[in-house]
Amino acid sequence: MDVRQLRILRELGELGSVSAVAEALLVTPSAISQQLRLLQRSIPVPLTERSGRRVVLTDAGQALAGAAVEVETALARARQTITNFLEQPDGDVSVAAFHSAGATFFPLLLRGLAGPGNPRLVLADEDVAQDRFPRLARDYDLVLAHRLDHAPPWPRTVTVTPLLHEPLDVALPAGHPLADKTRLSPQDVAGQPWITVHDDFPLLATIEAIGAAANRRLDIVHRINEFSVAAEAVAAGGGLALMPRWTARRHPAIVLRPLSDVHAQRHIDALHRPERTARRAIRMVIAELRRAAAQIQDRGTA
Structure with a gap:
């Protein structure tokens, strides 16, 4: 029956x-x-x-x-x-983010959604290879993920909320001879030692593009995924690195310079399974993520 x-x-x-x-x-x-x-x-x-x-x-x-x-x-x-x-507006909402997005977005989310009547955030850091971000949507309500401009789009199994389209700049010590230039070409930086991410992580493709544009293989001396750690290595003279313009914490001893002739930008998106937005609490967090993204971009371009 x-x-x-x-x-x-x-x-x-x-x-x-x-x-x-x-x-x-x-x-x-x-x-x-x-x-x-x-x-x-x-x-x-x-x-x-x-x-x-x-x-x-x-x-x-x-x-x-x-x-x-x-x-x-x-x-x-x-x-x-x-x-x-x-x-229900105050239900639990789990949010995962790669490290630099978590460091930038999490404080804004926590402040923006503080107090009664707001969702209860459950935050986690997840720094994974690009193709693994959509899989995290099984375990988390929202996943902050990044991909380079020329990378394949996210699969249709997840819904995408664009947050930032962020330039990637060359980070170098403040006293470095190249720091006097307002823009750097692949030929300028190809002969320098480099600090970059581990294999299969998105930024590595841009490093390879720099080498291709300069027609030489870059000298990669250090593999560091966490931007704050990489910034310390740059400041100590360990090499150059690619850094996001808005979501990496500013280091007083390094400078960022834009790169010419190589398309160096990344998308930061919120991924989720389509059915998740049936919950009001998750829609509230997505709206707060959009507000946070606008604040981050305004602060970075001021």
Whole structure:
């Protein structure tokens, strides 16, 4: 038996005829009769009987129709419970982010959503290779992910909310001879030692593009994923590095210079499974992420 069949039985008890039930439910009488036959197959005693030209409920049918009322009442309560859950503004929302996005966005989220009536944030750092970001959407409500301009788009299994389109600059010590230039070319930087990320992480493709534009292989001496650590290595003279213009913490001993002739930009996006935004709390966090992104860009370009 299913809920539709139980409802038909209940309506038959109240309306008194198959044709009246069909009219009330906007289906044909034959469809009503078919559902009653299917229901009868799962019940060991007759549910209906003939009374003249009409089909009426037996005592067993009346008992089951009474139970159908309880079933529909329970389902209505369950639907209301789900509605209340989806519209609840202060439910838990889990957000994962790669390191530089977490360092920049998390404080803004925590301040922007502080206080009663706001979602309860559950934050985590996840620094993974680009193709693994969409998989994190299984475990987190929202995932802050980054990809380079020329990288493949995110798969259709996730919904994408664009947040930032961020330039990547060359970081070098403040006293470095190249620091006097306002822009750097691949030929300027190709002969320098480099600090870059581990294999399969997005920024490595831009490093390779610099080498291709300069027609030489770059000398990669250090592999450091965390920008704050890489900045310390740059400041100490360990080499040049690519740094995001807005989301990396400013280091007083290094300078950033834009790169010519190589398209060095990355997208920072919020990824989530499409069904997640049925919850009001998650929609509130996405709206706050957009506000935070605008603030980050305004602060970086001021």
